[in-house]
Amino acid sequence: MEQNIILTVDVVLLTLKDNALQVVLQKRTWDPYKGFPALPGGYVHTEEDLDSLAAAKRVLKDKTALVSPYLEQLYTFASATRDPRGWSVSISYYALLDIETLMSQGSDRFLLHPVDDLPQLPFDHNRIIDSAVQRLRNKSTYSAVPCYLLPELFTLSDLQQTYEKVLGCKLDKSAFRRKIGELDFLDATSKARTGVHRPAQLYRIRPAKNLVLFDRTISKI
Amino acid sequence: MEQNIILTVDVVLLTLKDNALQVVLQKRTWDPYKGFPALPGGYVHTEEDLDSLAAAKRVLKDKTALVSPYLEQLYTFASATRDPRGWSVSISYYALLDIETLMSQGSDRFLLHPVDDLPQLPFDHNRIIDSAVQRLRNKSTYSAVPCYLLPELFTLSDLQQTYEKVLGCKLDKSAFRRKIGELDFLDATSKARTGVHRPAQLYRIRPAKNLVLFDRTISKI
DNA sequence: GTAATAGTGTCTGTGAGACACTATGGT
DNA sequence: ACCATAGTGTCTCACAGACACTATTAC
Incomplete structure (x- = not known):
């Protein structure tokens, strides 16, 4: 058999x-x-x-x-x-x-x-x-899976760069943030990343959020 | 082993x-x-x-x-x-x-x-x-696979009904035809389906067309 | 102040949904 | 003429892309 x-x-x-x-x-x-x-x-x-x-x-x-x-x-x-x-x-x-x-x-x-x-x-x-x-x-065009390529705390710029590397194209900052905001799967923490320039808000994934399916695309490829 | x-x-x-x-x-x-x-x-x-x-x-x-x-x-x-x-x-x-x-x-x-x-x-x-x-x-929301549920010749109404049965929701006739037209994967034949009412144009799938991927959705679910 | 990045506001073109309209056959 | 379906035209609203603008830090 x-x-x-x-x-x-x-x-x-x-x-x-x-x-x-x-x-x-x-x-x-x-x-x-x-x-x-x-x-x-x-x-x-x-x-x-x-x-x-x-x-x-x-x-x-x-x-x-x-x-x-x-x-x-x-x-x-x-x-x-x-x-x-x-x-x-x-x-x-x-x-x-x-x-x-x-x-x-x-x-x-x-x-x-x-x-x-x-x-x-x-x-x-x-x-x-x-x-x-x-x-x-x-x-990545319709989900938040790229989050798993980032450590626990990250900035919105980190997230955008991650999407850009994965998708292989530049994204518009304003449109990207609008979308991420709508999707509402991030929690702002009390921390910020300090550096040479203006500090950036650090986010983490909202616990128990399903990152996998959105009804709309984040971006075309 | x-x-x-x-x-x-x-x-x-x-x-x-x-x-x-x-x-x-x-x-x-x-x-x-x-x-x-x-x-x-x-x-x-x-x-x-x-x-x-x-x-x-x-x-x-x-x-x-x-x-x-x-x-x-x-x-x-x-x-x-x-x-x-x-x-x-x-x-x-x-x-x-x-x-x-x-x-x-x-x-x-x-x-x-x-x-x-x-x-x-x-x-x-x-x-x-x-x-x-x-x-x-x-x-079915982003491809023409439902065509495979139809015989060789079919009308646009047949196709729309097929999508509706598969997706489980009604679609708008005008928007549906606009989309199908843009996607450009059908050939009009010289035949029409006659019946009780106005005859309908019969189409077939354009040979050697890839039906599987569109850049845009046909409809939400 | 300047440089550099963080973050926001607004305009515009495209396209999906809604819906009314015209067209054409049978009876 | 009338009915039912085929097929088209057009309006509007939402939204993505573009882009300019403000904000905040280090130096």
Whole structure:
């Protein structure tokens, strides 16, 4: 019946660093492609994982020591040819994390690479990453998911820059703030970020707000 | 390594009949749930199916004798508990077909059931169908996919009614036609549908037009 | 004061919704 | 003539984009 199907989960963990979207990669510790950088991934453990989401969480935690506040199923890549070992299924997930949290956790266990300038990766990992980036870009036009690329406290300028990096286009400050205000998912804190110039109000995500669906777009791509 | 994982594909084939979205179901021929209506589905055959899309096509064809012009991966449901036999993966697809083509093909091999009034189905098939309907509704707000629910030739009123049934709300005739006109994916034919009243222009989908992505919404839900 | 960023006010063009209107067939 | 549906014209209101303006800090 079941002919030795390879069932894995792969996680595309994206972050924003040096003004670019970057993806977490790892040198593979086993064949095939041993030693080459690739997405963190691994077999589903049927005795341990209740479902594929749990498997993705576990794999990410075990391989990179990272925990992401946002983890969503992306797509399932399944074919006879994607893995040299045989018919293989990758249930792929994508995740978002701010660069500070990411670096403060086990940063010796992975490497970061800009998504716009990737070398050829093992399996169909280039395609998987492209799908994740496309999904993130698309979702950013009508949701607040880019918030997950920022630390707990951030300014509206931070948020706008995040959207701009993700979407790859400049946004109008006034229109952007109008929209964010309408959507009403931020709480102003009592703090401000001081610096060389006028201090900026610091915001955090309003607890228990669903950031995922708006009825209107924030911007075209 | 791989502990007897059950790998299946399930297909949610939707059509429009009696003014309602309906789903193709089949009485199961084997245990578990033998005799109960459920989604057409089956094991991935690794010797035969190059990838999961091919598997979905084959399963649909073999089980129902149907071929759909639109078949898209929906989501992968994978958990220890969804199938009494053990850890199970369902790579689910959804498909669209007009009712005429559907009935003219092997209609003795399946049954149709309105999606808004389903009994409890085996496995997590209710959830899978709900996901498919949600996806179709959402995609219909910014794409021409509902065209696949119509036969080759149709009037603009047919198309509008199709959108209305799928979205579950009335649309304004003038605005709808303006939008469809702008999107420019229909060809007027030389034919008209005659009836009791003024005949209506018949259209077909412009060949080689991508119906799937618009930059603007056709309507809110 | 100046420089630089934070944050706001306002105008305008576009486009969706509403709705009234005209057109054309059958009976 | 009348009815029902096909198909069009136009008004208005909301909103996104553009852009200029004010505010507040360090120096």
